[in-house]
Amino acid sequence: MRITCPLCGDRDRREFYYMGHETYLNRPAADAPLPEWDAYLHLRDNPAGDTQELWQHEAGCGAWVVVTRNTVTHEVKGSELAETYPREART
Secondary structure (H helix, E strand, O other): OEEEEOOOEEEEHHHOEEEEEHHHHOOOOOOOOHHHHHHHHHOOOOOOOEEEEEEEOOOOOOOEEEEEEEOOOOOEEEEEEHHHOOHHHOO
């Protein structure tokens, strides 16, 4: 699988560290109730189809990248820097 780093270009996925799908993009507030933190830290979905995932270009520039990928076909549909990922898309 190839992932395009917005800073370095097209790279093999082995250069990246997978952090998880969009759950990690929706971190609870520091003062959120414990059940909300428990769900964030321990409960994982296993989506089939298009999803957004957080990856770090660990063996490259170190950037955090939001990758849009189909989990069934592994087709990478796009990527963008996590810092520019729109907050309103984080639902």
